[in-house]
Amino acid sequence: MRTSASSNVVTRFPKEPLGRLPFQGYQDLAVIFTLVQTKLDPIYKLYRGEEELFYFPLAELPTTSKLDNFADRALSIDPWPAYATERTNTDTQILRVGNRLLAQSKEQSKLKPPPKPRFLILLENKIMRDMKKLGISEDTSDPLRLQLYREIFDRFIEECAYYAPILAKIKDQYEGFIMHLRKKINEMQPIKELLWVASFDADKRVNEFQNRENTEIDFLKSERNRDKFKLDKVQQECVELQVTVSKLMEQLGAREEACSLEADGRKLLVTEVNDINSRLRELEALTRADMGRNTDDPIKLKILVGEYEKALERANTELNRYRSDFEERVPRVKYEEAKKQLEAKTREVDSLNEELESAASRYSLLKDHCETLNTWRDLYNSQILYITRVLAAKSDAAQKVEYINALLFKYRKIAREKTPEQLADFVTHDLAKAEAGGLPSLTRPTVGRNRSKPEGE
Template sequence: MANPETRYYSFSKPRPRTRSSGGTTEAKGVEKRKLSQKRRTLPLQLSIGGHLSPWPTYTSGQTILHKRKPCSEDCRKRANSWQQQPLGTSKPRYLEQLENYLRKELLLLDLGTDSAQELRLQPYREIFEFFIQDFKTYKPLLSSIKNAYEVMLAHQREKIRALEPLKAKIITMNEDCSERILAMRAEERYEISQLKKEKMNLLKLIDKKNEEKISLQSEVAKLRKSLAEEYLRYLTERDARKILIGDLNELRYQREDMSLAQSPGVWGEDPVKLTLALKMTRQDLTRTQMELNTMKANFGDMVPRRDFEMLEKTNTDLQEQLESLRADYEEVRKEHELLLQLHMSTLKERDQFHFELQEIQRTSTPRPDWSKCESVIAGGPERWFMLAEGKNSDQLVDVLLEEIGNALLREKDFFPGLGFGDSIPAFLRFDGPVENKKPTKKEVVHLLEDAWKERLAEEQKESFPDFFFNFLERRFGVNDAMAWAYTIFENIKLFRSSEVMRHFYAVLIGKRKESVYVSQKETMSQLLKEMINVDTQKEGLITMEQLSTILKNTFPLKKEEQIQELMETAGWSPDISSTEVLNYRILFTEDEEGQSEPFVQKLWEQYDNEKDAYLKELKQDLGLDQTDEVSLLKMRVALTNIDPSLDKQVLSTYLSQAFQLPVAELPLEEDEKQQEEIVVKLETALDRLRMADTKRVGPPREPEQAS
């Protein structure tokens, strides 16, 4: 068969047809048969002299042909023949008929269905097939182009189908979240109503106590009044008794005188004797009268012992009742004040909880059902249980994001280069696509551990990012160093649950000084060394009591609660005896993915909490807002106040870090004027101290010193 580029073709009108929206294999076969039939009805017709027309560029054909590089003498002859032949201004018939055919086919499509865009491509496919079949010379190239586009379209369709279940799942999760929000709101309304009822009960109790207090006060007033009346009654009785005694004595004297006067033997007595007896009797009377007057003067206001004892007993009982009432009153008063304070604090907590509730309702979502992730995570329920064990919701979100991000990261073959901007780290400055080496998480962890070992082995004068890139060049060569830099950076940015990756990423981007990591590693090494020294039998076992002693000696500034937290993460509980042994080497082990044991994680957590508390105390001592500026002098005084044990070297290191000045350029302590001139924002200074290895050197101030 002759080359289609050197002969004429006739073009027949294509037959109209209908399209189906299906995409099955059978429908595709039918379309191919129709295509072959249409192929037979669409022969090409070339335009001028058996050659392809260069329309619409034929008018400037000479210029174009001069710019093209001829492939042979035959091509030049053909070009000259085109220039010599008269050219018309109309399109080639083959092109016009193809355009008409395409226009009619597009009009026949039903564009109202979901597969309209897919059907719209079919006429273009057929036109392209005509070109492939008729232009034999370019058939391999055109076929490869068509196949490449078809493969890409099929791949995109598969992705769309794969994302359809995810869309339905998102809708379902949205409905579940809405239901949980409504449930939380109902539960919170119920709690608020319960708190209101409890408040009313407390108010009723306070009213009841106040009534009891008033009744007790009235009873005390009545008892005092009755005591005064009883006292007046006893005074009256005392006076009446005195009068009665005087009357009785007078009657007794009269009776004696009458008995003496009536006695017959009195007249027979000796007058001298009687006179003497009378004299002695009068003397006795005078003495008795004097004694009586003395007794009256001394004991006139006295009461009988029986009445005194009765009154004393009554008074004692009343005093006891009064003291008891006073104690009850004082207790009720204190309870009333406590209830008032509790009521005020409850009001504040209620307002705070209400505000937090509104914030939570506005910003947060209900607690998710993590069991749904079992069917999504690779590895099934067993792997998800292993990943989720002992983690809270925030950590589970990180795990889920890591799994999703890892799957997406594994699909990438190339990373886009970030360019050469100043904000781009030096080890990522590259323009163009960068290959994704796709290492496993275990390989990345081992690579980072090797980098840390090399960094700590010798004193490195270069910055950490430069060291990292030079390390990759030494390990993988200059050509692959950039690809590995991008690959490792994307991995450590994704896997935040791995301690090795998290700390390496923080140091690499400048969020944390490498001295922090080095200091913590040295602390853990020292702690392990102390345990090895205590283990005299070299069996890897120590008792819980020995562990507690080692922790207190190694961390003398930690509180008792922090020591107990470390003990509990090591396996101690109140039910375990202090002589129980522990395999201390397990506390410092790491798995293949760089995940350490809870004991080491708790040490890191306490380190961060202690640093935050230290900086918070520093901010309180300064008494400034975040946006205020702090001078070097104020910072020096505040650091000395909150940590009196700071020596000059450590203090200079902290000031150098906070104000970003070399230690040698810091002004002298006596030069207060120059220290006042060096200022920086408090927020910036605290962030810089948070990046470095900032910690308390000695015990905090005593309350007397602080005041």
């Protein structure tokens, strides 16, 4: 307790001798009692301050130090006020200095903090000195740091007679628990090694898998680039072929126009040629009639294909809209209605797909028929070229008729014996040969030996 220096009342006094009171902690090595008595028991010690008196018990402590580093000084535990943090003072004080009264502020009237005990200061200095001397780091896992604090704690137990048993028990308890933890750590060491090996194997497998994946990815990228290059090359070839075909079509149109003008200018067709032409027209008409029964108009088919594609696109758009609306929460009635509409649209889409496939197949068939007609047209044009060239020659009319009959017989035989692909190739080469000039060589068994060949053969 604390009281004024001029007071004659003791607020609290221990019932037992103060030197025998049990300690409650390291800071309770000295218990503060403020007294105003002038006669003190010899077992107590009075410390006078400027405005306070502190009363401490005298502990029976050794006067010599057991620390090797402090042999030159006597070691004793200084009493430290246990109630130093509970001291209070007025906010202001009035002092008398030279017959004058001086008022101090709140900051000036504060009490100075009590100094640390000398034993605590020596221990802290020893810790700092040993840490610098041995180069101990601030890492708590450093074994030298643990050893240093263990020695300081042992010395503290030796010097504190009252606390030695309980502090020794605390130390033994901590060391026993630390040994238990070390034992557990040693037991878990094989598990740690096993986990490390498993982790290493897993990382190795993952790296191998990643390497394989990277290799496959690189291979696929190279394949994609190669295919892309091939596709670009094919597209370029297609463009070149289209340009070439367009040029050939222009040349063919110009050639046809020239041939028609030449045929109209000559007007040298005879009755046999008219008969041949009529038979060729009948053959062409029969062929067209045969193909017309199984095909439709290509323009109508293209229009139907476009309508089917538009209807399919509309159905897909509406289907996607239904799917996006279905993801939200809607009533059951709307869900059933949307489901019925979706089924109807699905059936409609299936029907459109079937019609589209049928139209595509018909279009493909019509395209094949068109190619066949083009082949027959080229065959007919080549025959017309040859017949026109024969009629323009200066030779006997009977020889011309015989040569034309043999030519027609040859072409009828070729058309009957060759396949459509072979016939198309033959017509292409024959038409080019006919445009280049000249006549084909024929075997004419009915022609006499004394008859001359037509010009240009």
